[in-house]
Amino acid sequence: MAAINRRFARRSLLFMPGDSMKKIEKAAGWAVDTVIMDLEDAVAQNRKLEARATVTQALTTLDFGARERLVRVNHVSTGLAPAEIEASVIGRPDGYIIPKAEDAADLRAMDRLLAQVEKQHGLPLQGIRLFVMIETALGVMNLREICRATPRLEGLIFVAEDLAGDIGCVRTPAATEVFYARSAVVTAAAAYQLHSFDMVFVDFNDPAGLEVESRFARQLGYTGKTCIHPNQTPIVNRAFSPSPEEVDRAQRLVDAFAAQQAAGAGAFTFEGKMVDMPMVRAAEKVLARSGARS
Ligand code: COA
Ligand code: MG
Numbered sequence: 001m002a003a004i005n006r007r008f009a010r011r012s013l014l015f016m017p018g019d020s021m022k023k024i025e026k027a028a029g030w031a032v033d034t035v036i037m038d039l040e041d042a043v044a045q046n047r048k049l050e051a052r053a054t055v056t057q058a059l060t061t062l063d064f065g066a067r068e069r070l071v072r073v074n075h076v077s078t079g080l081a082p083a084e085i086e087a088s089v090i091g092r093p094d095g096y097i098i099p100k101a102e103d104a105a106d107l108r109a110m111d112r113l114l115a116q117v118e119k120q121h122g123l124p125l126q127g128i129r130l131f132v133m134i135e136t137a138l139g140v141m142n143l144r145e146i147c148r149a150t151p152r153l154e155g156l157i158f159v160a161e162d163l164a165g166d167i168g169c170v171r172t173p174a175a176t177e178v179f180y181a182r183s184a185v186v187t188a189a190a191a192y193q194l195h196s197f198d199m200v201f202v203d204f205n206d207p208a209g210l211e212v213e214s215r216f217a218r219q220l221g222y223t224g225k226t227c228i229h230p231n232q233t234p235i236v237n238r239a240f241s242p243s244p245e246e247v248d249r250a251q252r253l254v255d256a257f258a259a260q261q262a263a264g265a266g267a268f269t270f271e272g273k274m275v276d277m278p279m280v281r282a283a284e285k286v287l288a289r290s291g292a293r294s
């Protein structure tokens with residue numbers, strides 16, 4: 001099974017409309033791990049071509065530092081995706097995002113398009129990464145085949161708003177109405193060694209609400225969260241970085257485990273509680289993530 005790509009921290013992923021050079025410029029210097037330039041729903045129908053040109057220009061001219069650069073294209077069924085990839089690949093984005101992914105065919109179509117441009121442009125084969133947005137009921141039902149469709153796939157993005165529209169449920173702050181799908185996405189991602197990114201929090205003037213939602217997403221196992229406004233990314237970065245106390249405890253646990261193993265004990269008592277292999281793996285995950293701090 002493919003190992004999770006650790007080149008990018010991917011705690012915060014910030015969306016912006018692809019026709020706004022101003023917003024892309026801001027993101028390129030902002031406290032964000034992944035910049036997502038959008039060509040889909042954040043761009044008006046009559047600005048699609050403008051956005052395509054702006055994203056290509058941004059990719060070729062701006063310095064994004066260590067930030068990951070992704071482009072969300074329109075769904076293959078719109079017929080726009082081939083030209084969007086053909087234009088933007090000149091700027092060597094790190095990957096593309098498929099919106100409204102519903103089955104393996106959606107991913108295979110993108111996979112073929114990417115293989116073609118990699119060949120044409122002399123790029124490393126299979127080098128361009130893919131991410132999918134799970135935002136329909138069918139997408140949730142077909143998670144397994146989506147996760148297995150292509151080795152390019154590195155992450156699943158959960159989208160509550162579109163899903164609510166598709167299902168016909170009413171969005172509430174507690175998000176219990178989408179909890180099944182939110183759990184299904186993070187579980188599928190873990191099963192197939194993919195990253196998982198939680199839904200956007202649309203009220204960008206409510207930092208306390210965002211913090212609560214981000215912490216809960218991390219408790220569920222999500223590896224990062226999508227954002228729609230720059231003031232959200234520092235909160236998300238913090239929520240998805242282990243605290244110094246967590247790192248310290250994880251290190252002590254891993255050290256104690258090594259000592260107990262050497263002495264021939266599998267399960268043992270650590271600070272008054274039973275510890276065995278699953279807790280050690282969780283502690284190792286905390287240590288692995290601790291390299292990424294804002
Ligand atoms: N990315 C980068 N910069 C952004 C940004 C974003 N998503 N949202 C706002 N900004 C910038 C603004 O340009 C402004 O910059 P300035 O201070 O240099 O002038 C600053 O942050 C403050 O923005 P603000 O005035 O509070 O918001 P706005 O009215 O400009 O924009 C939204 C509000 C919702 C339209 C905007 O946040 C946005 O476009 N969000 C992303 C939408 C999107 O991509 N959706 C698709 C995925 S769900
Ligand atoms: Mg959507």
